[in-house]
Amino acid sequence: MGGNAGLIADLIGVAVFAASGASAGVAKRLDVFGVVFVGVVAALGGGIIRDLLIGAIPPYALTHWPYIVVAVAASLLLFWFHPQFDRLRRTVLVLDAAGLGLFTATGTLLARDAGLPIVGAAIIGMITGIGGGLMRDVLTGEIPIVLRREIYAVASLFGAAVVLTLQFTEVPRAANVTITAVIVFAIRIVSLRRHWSAPTPRVAGPGDATGSEERPARTDPLQPP
Numbered sequence: 001m002g003g004n005a006g007l008i009a010d011l012i013g014v015a016v017f018a019a020s021g022a023s024a025g026v027a028k029r030l031d032v033f034g035v036v037f038v039g040v041v042a043a044l045g046g047g048i049i050r051d052l053l054i055g056a057i058p059p060y061a062l063t064h065w066p067y068i069v070v071a072v073a074a075s076l077l078l079f080w081f082h083p084q085f086d087r088l089r090r091t092v093l094v095l096d097a098a099g100l101g102l103f104t105a106t107g108t109l110l111a112r113d114a115g116l117p118i119v120g121a122a123i124i125g126m127i128t129g130i131g132g133g134l135m136r137d138v139l140t141g142e143i144p145i146v147l148r149r150e151i152y153a154v155a156s157l158f159g160a161a162v163v164l165t166l167q168f169t170e171v172p173r174a175a176n177v178t179i180t181a182v183i184v185f186a187i188r189i190v191s192l193r194r195h196w197s198a199p200t201p202r203v204a205g206p207g208d209a210t211g212s213e214e215r216p217a218r219t220d221p222l223q224p225p
Helices: 003-027 032-054 065-080 088-113 118-139 153-168 173-194
Strands: none
Touching (some): 003 032, 003 065, 032 065, 032 088, 088 173, 153 173
């Protein structure tokens, strides 16, 4: 995707990830600087990592003012109007799922534009999608989602595969990004609703030779506690 359409898609991703990061900061009761800082890092972190890996130095987001302005503005809006965003955990999850899909799609396409082969582009796309959320979770003292049993990085990697497939079939780039973002968003939300998870090690209990995993009671993460 190029031109204005590409810029708009990127800025939408920046805005939703900034709101996601700011929501996490508000939930941790950070001050306004902390909320904005977490929001900006969440919004720009994945793209900066992507640019460093593909050799686009200095990173695009740091040399084009709309990215930083949109990230700061979205974070401030979330900070000031967070009482209207009740159920902040659900807000973070939904916004994060939207940002994951958009950034995975745009990151994969930019990696292909930089000449990376299919496998490398898929990995870069996944890193672009999960990088901001990973940094957000580290800054707010949470175990990063990507390291938990939830379907997160897998959804991003699948989205990268969708991007590459659609590109091979010559689907227009704007449609490619839109379709991929919707698919990744749907996978992420459905996996949360249905409690899909990646396999985890079995925990051996007393006298249990094979081990058994103690499973906590499942609650819907998209519903308020």
